Amino acid sequence: MSQSTTSLVQELQTLRDFIRWAITSFNRHNLYYGHGTDNAWDEALHLVLGSLHLPWDTDQRLLDARLTQLEREKLLELIRRRCEEHTPLPYLLGESWFAGLPFKVDPRVLIPRSPISELIENNFSPWISEAAPPRRILDLCTGSGCIGIACAYAFPTAQVTLTDISEDALEVAEDNIARHHLQDRVFATASDLFSALQGERYDLIVSNPPYVDATDLSLMPDEYRQEPELALAAGEDGLDLVRVILAEARQYLSDQGVLVVEVGNSEEHLQALFPQVPFLWVDFESQARGVFVLTAEQLDEFQADFAAAVNDSSS
Incomplete structure (x- = not known):
């Protein structure tokens, strides 16, 4: 030391001393806030309280509580790593929240931040009827498993499949399934998109696949560069995987099923690629963008266009 x-x-x-010191330290460094907070104050509050297993809304009377030496040493090391290494806060704490639920996270997986959480909390209304909840759900490119596990809470009678090409990510997803005691309804499977799912059908397919285009990838802040590139990069226009999802999803979707996909800033590339397709872009209360919904019927209608786009990109 x-x-x-x-x-x-x-x-x-x-x-209180450590929250103040953390804010000062954060302001001295060129930190990026995008993994659950958007300012130095909230970041400091979550780091200090979270590392001590205290809720973020801890009674203010505790702020003047003295810490043990081990706690003080631990906090200083976490503040140092946040400032000098730009390690994202959820990686420091080993936990992130999504749709009101806690999830284990580490550098093997993307840190949960998808606006799809808002759709889950609203049970995907109006695209899914309360009278006919999905029986089988697929979370494609699952990462930590947060989307699929949150869906299992939203639809208590559904069976949920989580898939990812990354064995490392699936290990984290398995830990999260066990953490939420959902081993009887949620299952993790290694699959390159739909490759391991032949013959399966789902009423709801949800995906937050890699969708960052080459330009955005080159401009990402240091914090995002610590996340697995496999979970972010998706070619020049960010649509390498989305093209395949659109072309193949219908084979795995029930006739009344719904496909929900996040494409983020690559929304403009997708609209330019398929100007004839009436993607329904979700309006979020958070003002987030880049998530579309398509029905099985729409996938049928534009199947030839989606297949042609895959062929064109591989030629």
Whole structure:
């Protein structure tokens, strides 16, 4: 431990001291906030309280509680890593929240932040009827498993399949299935998109696939560069996987099924590629964009266009 760190361990004593010190440290460094917070104050609050297993809305009377030396040393190390290494906060804490639920996360998986959480919390209304909830759900490119697991909570009678090409990601997803005690209804399977799902049919397919185009990938802040590139990069226009999903999803979707896909900033590329397709772009209360909905009927109608796009991209 350096002399300056040793001094800080002695000088900083309370929760309030560390929150203030973290804010000062964050403001001195060129940090990017995009993994659950959007400012230094909230980031500091979540880091200090989260690392001590205290809720973010802890009673303010606790802020002047003195910390043990081990706690002070741990907090200083986390603040150092956040500032010097630009490690995202959820990786430091080993946890992220999605749709009101906690999930284990580490550098093997993307940090949950999809606006699809809002759709899940609204049970995908109006595209899914309350009178006919999905019996089988597929979370394609699952990562941590957060989307599929949240869907299992939203639809308590549904069976949910989580798929990913990354064995590392599937290990995290399995841990999250066990954390939420859903082993009887949620199953993780290694699959390159639909390759391991022959003969299966789902009433709801939800996907947050890699969709970052080459330009956006080159401009990403350091925090995002610590996430697995496999979960982000998707070719020059960000649509390498989305083309295949559109071309193949209908084979795995029930006749009354719905496909929901997030494409983020690649929305403009998708609209330019398929100007004839009436993608329904979801309006979110959070003002997020880049998530579309298509029905099985629409996938049937434009199947030839989707197949042609895959062929064109591979030629």
